[in-house]
Amino acid sequence: MKLNYKKIGQGPALVILHGLFGSADNWLSIARDLENDYTLYLVDQRNHGDSPHHEEWNYKVMAADLVALLDDENLASAHFMGHSMGGKTVMNLAMLYPERIDKLIVVDIAPREYPVHHQSILEGLNAIGLDRISSRKEADDILAEYEPIPTVRQFLLKNLSRKDQKFVWKINLKVITEKIENVGEALSFDHAFGKPTLFMGGANSNYIQDKDKEDIEMYFPNSHTIFIKNAGHWLHAEQPTAVVETVKAFLGKGQ
Structure with a gap:
């Protein structure tokens, strides 16, 4: 690759x-x-x-x-x-x-x-419906229910991008979620x-x-x-x- x-x-x-x-x-x-x-x-x-x-x-x-x-x-x-x-x-x-x-x-x-310790973050990222949000603020509000620290949310939401006027994830959220245990x-x-x-x-x-x-x-x-x-x-x-x-x-x- x-x-x-x-x-x-x-x-x-x-x-x-x-x-x-x-x-x-x-x-x-x-x-x-x-x-x-x-x-x-x-x-x-x-x-x-x-x-x-x-x-x-x-x-x-x-x-x-x-x-x-x-x-x-x-x-x-x-x-x-x-x-x-x-x-x-x-x-x-x-x-x-x-x-x-x-x-x-x-x-x-x-x-x-290392045991998996990113489950709440992954739940929060997956809770953000890209086809339903219209701003980064809306994404942050959803993620805040899973991650209380603003600087952590800011870091995570750097992975949120726009393509053809739609929000997309720069990370491969699906594969990371499915294979998170590989990280540890x-x-x-x-x-x-x-x-x-x-x-x-x-x-x-x-x-x-x-x-x-x-x-x-x-x-x-x-x-x-x-x-x-x-x-x-x-x-x-x-x-x-x-x-x-x-x-x-x-x-x-x-x-």
Whole structure:
């Protein structure tokens, strides 16, 4: 599958992947602070953003999508950074295609299984009848019955677009709803990824816990974990300067 992506900057290639319900634009401000040192590829994963929709949606095919992107760009390898679901994608890429990765950054997710915890959001999104609403305000009012936090609703409704004067979902809501359990799947491989890897968590998030240390060290023996202060799961939005400095320190500025 040919993924949609934005390409900016100059220098070694760094591919950045968003999380569930997100898009390439989620990391644009971070990319702007890195573009003098790296060529950034901000990717829409399949069934998200402006990338194609497909019934097949799992980490194996999402990893293969990244290989296709590298091939199209004539890149033998690149640095990769993925947040949340995107972190699981790049971890699977590391296991399946280790030769395509130079250094790996996994943002606020661990290799373990995560139980489904997006059911109310999915119920809310599916409750929005696209043929019955006439404004984004109406969509927000419906979603508010399922998700009380305005900033979360604002993020989710970035997936609502207009086409031919009608509202449409940019995400493949049907497939995501049907296959949401795939997002939480644990890594399950009998080998490790030996290249330099950074796990970057939010100090106020519970996505990376002490119990994850064993799995992280088993699959990524050449790794270390740091936590960004005063940040939760959306650390790139909450502490962008700290995230940029951490990325540069790990990858090596301009190297």
